[in-house]
Amino acid sequence: MSLFSPLKPNHKEAIGLLQIGTFLEYFDLMLYVHLAVVLNELFFPKTDPHTSALLAAFAFCSTYVLRPFGAIIFGYIGDNIGRKSTVIITTMLMSLSCIVMANVPTYAQIGITASWAVTLCRVIQGLSSMGEIVAAEIYLTETIKPPYQYPAVGLMACSSAFGTMMALAVAMIVFSLKLEWRLAFWFGASIAVIGTLARTRLRETPEFLQSKKFINKSRNIVKGVSSDNSFNEEKSKTSLAFFLIYCAWPVCFYFVYVHCSHILQFTYHYSATDIIKQNFFVSIVQTIGYLLFAFLSYYIHPLRILKYKLWAIFPMLLICPYLLSVITSGAQLFYIQNFIIFFAMTAAPAMPVFIKRFPVFKRFTYTSFIYALTRASMYVLTSFGLVYLTEIFGHWGLWLIFIPCAASFWGGIKYFEKLENLTQEPTLKTMGEDIACLE
Helix, strand or coil, X not given: CHHHCCCCHHHHHHHHHHHHHHHHHHHHHHHHHHHHHHHHXXXXXXXXXXXXXXXXXXXXXXXXXXXXXXXXXXXXHHHHHCHHHHHHHHHHHHHHHHHHHCCCCCHHHHCHHHHHHHHHHHHHHXXXXXXXXXXXXXXXXXXXXXXXXXXXXXXXXXXXXXXXXHHHHHXXXXXXXXXXXXXXXXXXXXXXHHHHHHHHHCCCCHHHHHHHHHXXXXXXXXXXXXXXXXXXXXXXXXXXXXXXXXXXXXXXXXXXXXXXXXHHHHCXXXXXXXXXXHHHHHHHHHHHHHHHHHHHCCCCCHHHHHHHHHHHHHHHXXXXXXXXXXXXXXXXXXXXXXXXXXXXXXXXXXXXXXXXXXXXXXXXXXXXXXXXXXXXXXXXXXXXXXXXXXXXHHHHHHHHHHHHHHHHHHHHHHHHHHHXXXXXXXXXXXXXXXXXXXX
16 A cells, blocks of 8 residues: 555545445455356256357356446445445445345245346346446545555456455355355355444545535536537547447456356366366456556556556467467466457556546446446347357357457557547536536
């Protein structure tokens, strides 16, 4: 925390509390993802490998398909009631879903009802995790100024990666020691409750409160300035660029943790314990990568970091199908997983750059909806798409997803680079847009 030593105590406390909350949310969310090798067999009917892959894709996507609706709900709460309320509500929902997961009977006991119950829990977990990380990133963006803002917000991505890593660690312990898997969900539920209570100490963000105060006093003064068509057009372009950048991470995540797990299981005949162990070490590399890039964002502009990461990963994406066709062991696949997850195309640590481009009183709605829409669309496209693309084209089918995502990611970065070069102080027009968002 020496990097943040000049910050005020309340800023440091906010970083700590939000880090803990994000860790807890992603621990609970990813617990099922990384136990899915076994849990899908308990909660879904047993089938052949092809159908098994489709069921795994369904179980995975159920977490994300309804996120756009959650974005509307949490977006309204975050933009009208406050950022603090949102992070508390989302943590509470996660704890409740974990409690249900820890108690739901298996498919062998109650049949297809078990499948639907688990799917519903996954939907709730997806909704709450979506509101959680967006709320945390907006909260810190509005609370802390650059250059400390970039690593502070970047630490939220580190916390989510650390939550993934600990979920894998718990899954590995459960299988290695042959413990009851439900204990893992009870553990997740208990720490989520602790996180909910801890977050009641947070204060509302100063930028949100000041903007609300300004709106109440000045509504009549600047009324009508939001009808500027050029600004609305710019807002649409910004939303599209943000969408293109956000589309890339689901592809990287799904390939590394889910698609490669399927290869390990059916090509190299890894056991569930072996798959979880390998993914655990991959998650350590992911966490280290997030920490490194968050630290560097204090010294290097975050958009430049995103460009450097893309330059590093793109050659690997091009040769990945060839490598997958010539490797002969899961240990070799491990190196491919590590490289892609380390240089993965993510919005971190540049999230503050994107968030600041949206008006305060629609900031949560816009960013959370775009976040949810990319997760819902790209995870569905990637998970089901890879099943059929790799079946038809072999590993070369990966190109049909990798290359368009990399090109879109590059286009989004170039757009925001242009905006950063034209950065100006807030004008009457942007304040008027915030007022219009309330009407």
